[in-house]
Amino acid sequence: MRQDRLAALAPLAAVLMFLAAIVASFWYLRNEEIEREKEALKRDVEYAQQRVRLRLLERQEQVMRLARDVSNQEVDRSEFGTRAEALISQYPELQALSWIDERRRIRATHAAPTVTSSQLRVAGEVLRGGETAELYGLVRDLLQPVYSQPVTTNAGDAVPLLQLQVPLASEGRFAGVVLAEYSIDSVLRYGTPTEVLARYAVTLLDADNHVLAGSPLPPRSGSVWPWSAKANAYQVPVSPVGNGLVLRGQAYRTSLGMVGSGLFWLVGTLSVMTAWMLIATWRHTRRRLQAQQALIAETNFRRAMENSILTGMRALDLQGRITYVNAAFCQMTGWSEAELVGQMPPYSYWPEEEHEALHAKLREELSGKVTPAGFQVRVRRKNGHLFDARLYVSPLVDARGQQTGWMTSMTDITEPNRVREQLTASHERFTIVLEALDASVSVAPLGSEELLFANRLYRQWFGSQTAGHLQLVAQAGVLPAHRGQSSVDDEDGLMGLPTDPLTSANSENAEIFLPELGKWLEVRSRYLNWVDGRLAQMVIATDITPRRLAEEQAARQAERAQSVSRLITMGEMASSVAHELNQPLTAISNYCSGMISRIQRGQIDEEGLIGALEKTAHQAQRAGQIIQRIRAFVKKSEPNRQLARVEDMVTEAVELGGIELRRHNVRLSHYMAARLPPVMADSILIEQVLVNLMKNGAESIVQANRPPAQRNVELRVVPRQVEGQDVIEFSVQDTGGGLPPEMLAHLFEAFYSTKSEGMGIGLNLCRSIVESHHGRMEAENLYNGSEVTGCRFSFWLPLA
Template sequence: MWAVPLGLSLLFVLGVVIWAQRNAHEEREELRRSLISDALSVEAQLRTRLDLEQALLRTLAAQLATAPRSAASLQASPYVSAGFRRLWIGLTWLDARNRIVAHLDNPDMPRDPHLGSEEDAAQPGLSAHLVAPVSTRTDATDGEVAHPHDVNSEKLVARYLPAGLLKRGTPWWITHKYNVRLVDVSEHVLATLEQPDTRWPRRDRTAQQDFTYRVLVGPGLPGTYLELALREPPSSWANNVPLVLVGGFLVLIVWATWLLRQQVRQVLQAESAWRTEAAWRGAMEDSALVGLRARDAQGRLIYVNRTFCEMVGRPADELVGRLPPMPYWPSDALDEAEQRSQRNLAGLAPREGYEAHWVHADGRRVDVMVFESPLVDASGRHIGWMGSMIDITQRKQLEERERHQAEAMAHQARLTTLGEVASALAHQLNQPLTVIASYNSGVLRMLERAGFDNDTVLNALRRQGEQVAEAGRIVQRIRGFLTRRAPQRERCDLPATLHRAVKLLQRDWRHQPVRIDWALPDTLPDVLADPVLIEQVTLNLVRNAIDAGLGAQRQPVQLRIQARAEASLRHVCVCVEDNGPGLQARTIEELTAPFYSTKAEGMGMGLAICRSVIEAHRGKLDAGASSELGGACFRFTLPIWNEP
C-alpha cells in the first residue's frame, strides 16, 4: 500500500511531461497552419487589390478610347484621381510606338523617388506597373478591341510602389504577429513591413525558418513572393512542467494519506454491509434485463434500476424515497392504482403478473406487465417487495395497428364496390343523356322549321342541349377515371376552365348573398390537364366553400379564386379561399379520407375524388387555415404545358 501512492505519483509526472510535450508540438503545428493560412489570406487580399487596380485602369482605358489624346483628357477623368488616392504614383499614356502621349504624376507623392516617404518605399526608386490597352479609331476597326499584348495598340501604364501595396493590403494584426516582406526570385527585398524588435534568440534563428512561409503573389507581380515570418518564438513546454509537477505531487501525497486512512474503515464497513446487500442484490440480478424496483413494507421506493427510470422518464433521485401515489400513475386513475398498490403490499398480487397503465414524464402512455416477489434480508425477514416490469407498449401498438389494418382493408373493399357502382351508374346514365340530347335537338329543329321565333324558348333549348352535352362529357370522363384510364390531358386554358366551372353554379346561389373575387393574371400560362375533370374539382371546392359560409350564416359569403405560376417548380397553383368557419384543426389527410364528410347529408367522396384527380395530373391538393378572408384555403397545382 505504501508503494501504490509513489507509483501513481511517478505515472502522473510522466503523464504530465508527455502531455506538455505533445501539447507544445500541437501548438507549433497549429502556429504553422495558422502561418500558412494567414499567408494565403494576405496574398489573396494583395491579388484582389491588384485586380481592382487593373479593373480601374481598364475602365479608364475604355473611357479614353473616344477622348482626345492629351494630358487634359487624363486629368479630367475621375478614375485618375481615384487611382492616385488608392495606389498609383504615376500614369503614362503610350501610343502604338511606345511614345508618350500624356503623363501624370501623383501630386501627393514627391517627384524624386529618393525623397519618398518611408512607409511607401522599401528601396529608392523601386516600383511596379500595371498595363491596360487603349482602343482607338487609329489602331482598331469598328467592333474590334485591341488585345493587351498587341504591340500596335496604345496602352496606359500605371506605376505604383510595392511597399504601398503591401502596407495597404496587409491587416494590422498580421504585421503585429509576423514580419511581412515581398521578395523576388533572387532574394531581393522589394518591400517589407518587418519590425525591428524581433524576439527570436540568436540560437533559434535556424528554428525560425520553420515558421517562415512564402507564397507566389500572382500575375499582378510576376516572380514575386509574399513572405511571412513569425515574430515571436512559440513557448516551450518545459517552462510549465515544474509547477505542474509540484502541484501534482502535493495533491497525490494528500490523496495517498487519505487513501491509507480510509482503507481500514472501508474494509470494516464492507464486511457488515456485504451480507444484507448480497441478499437483495441476488433477487435483482434474476431480472436484470427488465425494469426493477424495490419497495419496503410501506410501499416506499428504495431502489430502481436504469431500465425502470427510462420506462417512466424520471431520474432515480426523483423516485427513490417516494411513497404512493407515484408520479407515473395516471391522474385519472389514482384511486384504482392506489387500491392495486395496497393489494400488492398485502401479498395478494397475482403470481402470473398483471397489466398496468403508467404515464411517461413526457405525457405518453406506457403499458407494462408487472411481476411482484417478496424481498427478504440476510436473516430471512420479509422487508418489502421486489417488482419486475416488462414494457408491452409496442406489443399493444402492434395489436392496435393490426386492427386498423383490418379496418382499412374492409374500407378498401367498400371503396372498390363504390367504384364499381359509380362506373355502372355512369354507364347507365350515358344512354338517357344521349336520348335527352337527341330529343332536345329534334325539338329545336322542328321549332326552327315551323318558324317559331320566341328567342327565350329557343335559347333555353340551346342551353339545355349544351348542358346535356356537358353532362355527357362529365359522365364519360368520370367513367374513364373510375375504370383507371389516364385522364385525357391536353393544353388547357386554366382561367376559362375556372370561369366555366363557376358559371355552372351561378344559378344555385343567384338568390344568396355570395360574392366571388377573381385574381387571375393575364400572363398565366396554359396547363396540361383534363379540362372536364379540373372543372369538377373547381366546382366541388367552390360549392364546399359556399355551403360552409351559408351554414355558418356568414353575411355575405365571400370567395376569392386566384392563380399564380410557380416557374421554378413548373406548376400553376390555384387557390380557393373563403370567409367561412375554417378547417377547425382538421388536416388535409382527414378531409380527403373516403366517406368522411362535415355535411349532414354528405357522402364524403367529393374531396377524396378531387385529390385523386389532382394526383392523377401529377399535382398536389393541400389545405390550410391561412386565408386572408378568415376562413379556409384549398390549393391545388397543375403542370405547365410545354411546347412540343
C-alpha cells in the first residue's frame, strides 16, 4: 500500500514542480520586461518634461522682456498690441497677452483667433474676481512671476488655459502685470518631442489627476493575467508651474507577453495533461486502496458480528460433511470447532433416540425441500442436556454461481417456547376472568363495524354482532366507534385519537336504559391500541337495574317524608290555625246576628244591609283562602319545578308562617328587593322551607325566654352573586339563643334534632329541597361581642 501510494504521488509531485518552475521562469522574464519598459518610459517622460519646461521658460523670458519694456514706458498700448500679435502668431501655445494696470483695469489685450468668446478679455474692463484676480493679488504681494493652477472647464468649446502674470514696476512700486495665457493642449503638442508622442500616450493632468490635454489609454479589460489589467504609466510635475501641471506617459501595448507565447502554452498544456493522467491514476489507486481497506474492515466486521451473535451457524458440503461452525454454534452444543468440523452424520449433537427422524430431516435439507419458515428439532449438548432449536437452511453459492453446500442457522428457542406456553396459560386465565365478569365488555375499531372482542355477557345480551356495541356508544353519548370513512384530518397526529368528538364526549360514566333488555346499564368507554396497531374503543356496560330501583324507591320515600313533614308542621300549627280561622268565623257570626236584630227592629236600610253582607262575604272568603292554602300545602306530594315569582312565594310563606309566629307572640318582619327576577322552582316546596325556618326561629325565641321587645324574626330576600353566578338569597334571622358550636356540624343530618320532641327530619328535608333546586343552605350564629344574639339560616337559588 505504501509503495502504491509513493508510485502514484511521486510522478505527480515531479510534474507539478516542473510546471511551477516553468511558470516561475516566465514570471521572472515577464517582470524583467516590465521593468525595462518602466525604465524606458520614465526616461522618455522626464525628457519630454524637460522639453516642455524649456519651452515654458522661453515664453516666460519673452513675456518678462515685454513687461520690462512696459515698465520702462518704452511700449505704449498700440505697440503692446503689435508685439503681442507677433508673439502669439509666432508661438502657437501663447493664446493671449493682456496689460493690466495697478487699478486692475485692462489697458491693452490681444488674443489668438482660437480663444473662445467666454475667455476673451476686453480693454477697459476691471478684474472683479475669480482666479485671475486672486493671482493678481499674489503677484502684487510677491512682485514675482506666478503661474496659475490650470483646471478643467465645464464649457464644451473652451480649452483649459495656463496663466502667467509678470509684475510691472515703476520707480520701485507695483504698476500692474502682464498676463500671458497659454493653451495647455498646444504646450503638450509643441513642447513634447514627436518620438515620445509616437511611443506613448502623453497627457497633461491637473492636481486632481483630471486630464487637461492629450488622450489617455482606456483601461484594459478581459485580460486573464492580473498584471495586464493596468497599463504601464509614469508621471512627473512640470516646472516652473509646479504640482498643478503633471505630465503623464502611458506605454502602448507592444507585445502579448506570456498569453501569446506558444512555448508557454505548449509546456503548460503538456504539464496539465500529464498531471491529469497522474491524478486519474492516483484516484484509481486510491479507490483500490479504499476497496482493500473496506474489504478488510468488512471481513473483520463480519467476523466480529459472527462471533457476537447468538445464532449458531453451520455449513455443510453437498455430502453432508460439516465444513464450518461459528462460536455460537459451539457454545450451544458444547463441542469445540475442531470436534465438529469434518463430522459426517450422525452428528455428535444429535439425540440418540431421534437419529432416524434427524436423518430424514437432513436428507430433506440436502435436497432443498426445507420450507423457508425452518423446522424445529431437539439438540443434545455435550453434557447430555437437551434443548429446542429452530433451523433455517439456505444454499451456499461460490463466485462462479455454483452451489457448494448448505448454510444452516440454529436458534435456541427453549426460552421462547416456555414464554409462549406461559402466555397461552395467561391468555386462558384472562379469558376466563373476562368471561366470568358480570359486565358486558366489547372492543371495536374506529371506522369499522368489525367486533374485535366480546365476552360472554355481551354475547348473551347482543349476540356476536357490532350492533350492540354501536347502540351502547350512540345512546351513552361517548366517543363514536363508527364514523364512516376515517380521515387523516380527523385524527390527532401525535395521539392517534379523533380530534372533533373528544371535546363533546361525556367524560363521566353514562347511565342508559335499554327497553329490549329491560335493564338500566352504566356505560364506560376508553380508547386503546389493538394488537395490530389499530385504534379501538372498549365499552364496558354494567347492569345497575337494582341500584336504580333502590334510588327510585328512596326518592319516593323522600317525597313521602316531605308530605309527612308538612303534616307534622300543620299538626303543630293546628291551634294557631284554629285561632286564625276563629277570627273570620266570629266576624261572620257577629255580622249575621247584627243584621238579624236590625232587620227585626227595622233599623237597617238597603245600603247598610249590602255593606254588612259584603263584610260578611269578605270574612268568609278570607276563611276559605286560609283553608285552601293549608290544604294545598299539605296535599302537595310530587315536585313540579316551573318559572315562579319570588314575590308570590314569599307572600304565601309569610301568611302561613305568620299564624305560628303570632301564636308564640313573635313579630315577623320581611324585606324583599324590588323587581326580583323569576326562579325555576317548586313554589310549595320553597314555601315549606321558609315556613319551617320561620317556625324554628319562633321556637328558638320561646326557648330563650326573650322579652317582648326582642321577640323578632326577620325574612330578607335579596339578589346576590355566588361564585360568579347570579342567585336569589333567602335568609331567616331570629333573636333566639342560637346553636351550640358542636351542633352546627351535624345540624342538617337526618334524624338529628336540637329539640327534645323533634324528629330530626325538618332541616334535613329543607337542605334536600334546596339542593334539588341546585342551591345551597347554611346556618350561623349572630354575636354581639361574645354574646349570642340569635341565629341566621340562609339559602340561595339560581336564577331561571
